[in-house]
Amino acid sequence: DAEITQSPRHKITETGRQVTLACHQTWNHNNMFWYRQDLGHGLRLIHYSYGVQDTNKGEVSDGYSVSRSNTEDLPLTLESAASSQTSVYFCASSTGDHGEQYFGPGTRLTVT
Amino acid sequence: GQQVMQIPQYQHVQEGEDFTTYCNSSTTLSNIQWYKQRPGGHPVFLIQLVKSGEVKKQKRLTFQFGEAKKNSSLHITATQTTDVGTYFCAGRDFGNEKLTFGTGTRLTIIP
Numbered sequence: 001d002a003e004i005t006q007s008p009r010h011k012i013t014e015t016g017r018q019v020t021l022a023c024h025q026t027w028n029h030n031n032m033f034w035y036r037q038d039l040g041h042g043l044r045l046i047h048y049s050y051g052v053q054d055t056n057k058g059e060v061s062d063g064y065s066v067s068r069s070n071t072e073d074l075p076l077t078l079e080s081a082a083s084s085q086t087s088v089y090f091c092a093s094s095t096g097d098h099g100e101q102y103f104g105p106g107t108r109l110t111v112t
Numbered sequence: 113g114q115q116v117m118q119i120p121q122y123q124h125v126q127e128g129e130d131f132t133t134y135c136n137s138s139t140t141l142s143n144i145q146w147y148k149q150r151p152g153g154h155p156v157f158l159i160q161l162v163k164s165g166e167v168k169k170q171k172r173l174t175f176q177f178g179e180a181k182k183n184s185s186l187h188i189t190a191t192q193t194t195d196v197g198t199y200f201c202a203g204r205d206f207g208n209e210k211l212t213f214g215t216g217t218r219l220t221i222i223p
Contacts (some may be wrong), residue, residue: 031209033210035213040215041215042118042200042215043155043202043213043216044213045212045213048209058210059113090154090155092155094209096209098204098209099160100145100160101145101155101157102157103156105153105154106154
């Protein structure tokens with residue numbers, strides 16, 4: 001069955017370190033999205049991609065970057081982790097026909 | 113930019129009571145989606161509304177899209193313990209694939 005996976009599921013890192021969160025989908029979806037979820041803020045869009053080599057900034061993109069070298073993967077990199085980036089991160093994908101988004105299981109990141 | 117507000121933030125109900133969450137957008141939407149997130153889980157798609165004034169039902173859940181396509185609601189009749197979770201609305205602008213999520217309503221059920 002097609003799926004969307006994220007790794008690691010839990011990560012503890014120190015302030016200033018570079019961290020990369022992986023997202024892999026086997027739906028063959030063109031669109032992929034990264035969100036962060038914090039209490040009181042719901043899901044906020046970090047970056048998104050509509051296809052290979054395409055990346056776009058979301059509403060909370062500062063301190064984050066993404067790259068899309070193939071259809072299946074959209075890794076999210078925190079260039080220099082900050083305590084304010086402690087959060088739960090969700091990756092999602094969609095077909096591109098204005099339909100639903102399929103979410104991965106999430107990565108809980110703690111920056112100490 | 114587009115903002116999507118959702119109220120209430122929390123709702124505690126006795127099992128068997130009804131529940132409603134409301135969603136309001138600062139702009140007219142192309143469509144709106146609803147998602148449910150169980151505690152410790154990830155958001156799962158429930159439904160999409162596209163037409164002005166549209167009403168859709170899924171068993172005990174009723175979804176409405178406002179006439180102006182700027183607001184929406186989710187109503188659950190006779191809540192059950194399986195309804196526990198956070199319900200999010202997500203609005204989509206015209207000509208855009210990305211969604212703007214509301215802040216969510218966390219529903220807890222008192223048995």
